[in-house]
Amino acid sequence: ELYTEIDKLEKDRNKELEVILMEILPEAFAVVKETARRLANNKTLEVTATDFDRELASYKKNVLISGDKAIHHNSWLAAGNEVTWNMVHYDVQLIGGIVLHEGKIAEMATGEGKTLVATLPAYLNALAGQGVHIVTVNDYLARRDSEWMGPLYEFHGLSVDCIDRHEPNSEERRNAYLADITFGTNNEFGFDYLRDNMTRSPEELVQRKLHYAMVDEVDSVLIDDARTPLIISGPVPRGDEHEFYDLKPRIERLVNVQKSLVTTKLNEAKKQIAEGKSGVDEGGLALLRAHRGLPKNKALIKFLSEQNIKPVLNKTENYYMQDQNKEMPKVDEELYFVIDEKNNSVELTEKGIELITTSGEDPHFFVMPDVGTEVAEIEKSGLSAEEKVAKKDELMRDFSIKSERIHSVNQLLKAYTLFERDTEYILDDGKVKIVDEQTGRVLDGRRYSDGLHQAIEAKENVKVEDASQTFATVTLQNYFRMYHKLCGMTGTAVTEAGEFWEIYKLDVVEIPTNTPASRADQQDFVYRTMREKYNAVADEIVKLTQAGRPVLVGTTSVEISELLSRMLKLRGIKHNVLNAKMHQKEADIVAEAGKTGTVTIATNMAGRGTDIKLGEGVKDTGGLAIVGTERHESRRVDR
The missing domain is CATH 3.90.1440.10 (SecA, preprotein cross-linking domain)
Known part of the structure; x- marks a missing residue:
């Protein structure tokens, strides 16, 4: 009852707090905008020095103490590059700030200054002294934004820190949470919550009460990654690495034999379909067998992209799936293992078990014992009670070993065929x-x-x-619902507005652009083959660079980005590659990307929160050209 009373008092206090913050909102926003304007118009701002200013001056180069005055410079380092403050909030950005303060999602077009908008509600809510968490999708953005926007808050005596700069469970990280405004990645906030739940004393906790969170790229965090569990795990005393190595040669042989079979079935399907025999017991059946055998086979994917081929597969699959998959064993009887791509599962067939069971080996080496039947047999036997117990123990040991072995086989098959x-x-x-x-x-x-x-x-x-075992786990969805007030910004939320309301009770508000968008979107070009497509992409890049335009080439995987890189090298085009392998150079690559004639090949990682600043004269040549090599599964990523 006491705890219920405390919760009620806390809710009442938070309601009162929101009323007061709404009253002072116009003044607080005006203070932030005026500070931004003065920093943009002056190289230095001189104020009477406070203890906080003196502390800042001891480790920040942009703050100097001269007698009883503190001199704040308008240039500082952010993500390793020197930045000079040159931004002032537009009226539409003030609207965005109000939306965020009200605990809603602000949808703002790319390049409309979401990072700057966040300074308004962050300053206002930090005045409550309960802590403001600004959540980004990666550590580069968390560090960059804390360094880039930090001096604006610090000018008004608010402390700023970034949890990604400090080691977990350290005193420095605890202090980062005590700052008025704390930056960090969604994962680190979540992991700190889990670590706090594993501590043995209150002194070890790093987070304080979760009050106000502002999530940058909110659709990525609260929709795309919402059900992804954050897991803290530790080692299991027994590792089973040797089993993987022992089984590996058998699995490699099995996969190679299946590859050969799938190639045969695919050629059979192509031949029969070309002859007009696409029925469920002709070309359609051969095609379905190839698909259930190796759905990621490149030749199969290419064939399925041809006109009227996918409907043949779907029709055949629906036919064999009717009556609860009654006819499906006919499809699978020739395969060594069956892959269900939708459920991400692999299952060995009798034929496959036969292939990987070596001669002279127990024929049931990869077959699970029927425990119920075996126990019944033991009970019926004329053995003594002790002998029955010993037999049952032996049966359970056999069951455990085989279950582990079959699990390892399935995981190896997944590793070879789906990853x-x-x-x-x-x-x-x-x-x-x-x-x-x-x-x-x-x-x-x-x-x-x-x-x-x-x-x-x-x-x-x-x-x-x-191998590892789970100690603590939470999904991002459940973690962010613990905050007293949650809001977010993105360029792509309206498409998921229904889901945001249903799960988080968050409204999505579209913020108008400050000036009309000048981007010219072209129609998609579709090519018959991958070779033709990538040759066309390379030719387009050459044409655009000759016109003096910077080019950003979007790809969906590391593999494709490296393929395009090799093609451009052959054509003698200088370029940068930004993918998961090159993430350390991200700041340098992004800084170069808007300069005349620069070509940047990037995976999706360049699309979130990284603004490409145009170099001199680029607007006159037509601006930044963006070439998308393929559509992403999520249309929000394409936007």
Whole structure:
């Protein structure tokens, strides 16, 4: 009852707080805008020095103390580059600030200054002394924005820090949370919450009460990654790496035999469909077999992209799936294993088990025992009670070993057939690192679960790390719903407005642009083959660079970005590549991207929060040219 009373008092206090903040909003916003204007118009601002100014001057080069005066310069370092403040809030940005303060989502077009808009509600809500969390999608943006916008807040005596600069569980990170405004990535905020839930004493906690969060690129965090669990795990005493290495030669043989079979079935399907025999027991059946055998086979994907071929596959699949997949065994009988791409699962067939069971080996080496039947048999036998117990123990041991073995086989099959290097993951310094499909960035410290990561490590011949077990887990969706007030900014939220309201009770408000958009969107070009498409892309890049325009080339994977890079090298075009492998050079590459004739090949990682500033004379040549090599699965990423 006492806790209920405390919760009620806290809610009442927060309501009163919101009323007061709304009253002072016009004055607070005016203060921030006037500060921005003065910093833009003057190289230095001189004020009476406070203790906070003196502390700032001890470690910040843009603040100097002269007698009883503090001199704030309008140039400072952000993400390793010197920036000179030259921005003043537009009226439409003030509207965006109000929307964010009210706990809604502001949809603002790309380049409309979302980072600057955030300074308004961040300053206002920081005055409450409860802490403001500004959440970004990656550590580069968290550090850059804290350094770029920090001096604006610090001029008014507000402390700013970035949790990504400090080690977890450290005193420095605890102090970062005590700052008035704290920047960080969604994952780090979530992991700190988990670590706090694992502490043994209140003194070890780093976070304080979750009050106000402003999420940059809110659709990426609250929709794309919403159900992705953040997991803190630790090593399991027993690792099963040797099993992966022992099974690897068998699985490689199995995959190669299936590849050969799929090629045969695909050629059969092509021949029969070309002859007009596309029925469910002719070309359609051969096509479905190839698809259930290796759905990621490049020749199959290419064939399915041809006109009227996908409908043949869908029609055949629907036919064999009717009556609860009654006829599906007819499709799978020739395959060694069956892949269900939608459910991300692989299942060995009798034929496959036969192939990987070596001669002289127990024919049930990869077959799970029927525990119920076996136990019944033991009970019926004339053995003594002790012998029955011993037999049952032996049966359960056999069950456990075989279950682990079959699980390892399935994970290795997934590693070889569903996970491709430079698409789902990269190899970096002898380690397998996952690439985020939405952002194109490496997910440092993240591992696939259930032994899949180990299977990929075995496939790539790198050190197989120990298996891990989960200690604590939370989804981003559940974490962000704990804040008293949540808001966000993005250029692409209206398409998901219904979901934002249903799950988070967040309204989406479109903010008008300050000036009409001058971007000219062209129609898509569709080519028959990949070769023709990439040759056309390379020719277009050559043409645009000869006109003096900077070119940003969008790709969906590391593999495609490197393929285009090789093609441009052959044509003698100088260019930069920004992908998961080159993320350390991100700031330098983005700084160059808007200069005359510069070509930048990028995965999705360049699309979130990175503004490309145009160099001198670029507008006269037609501005930045963007060439998208393919449509992304999420239309918001394309926008």
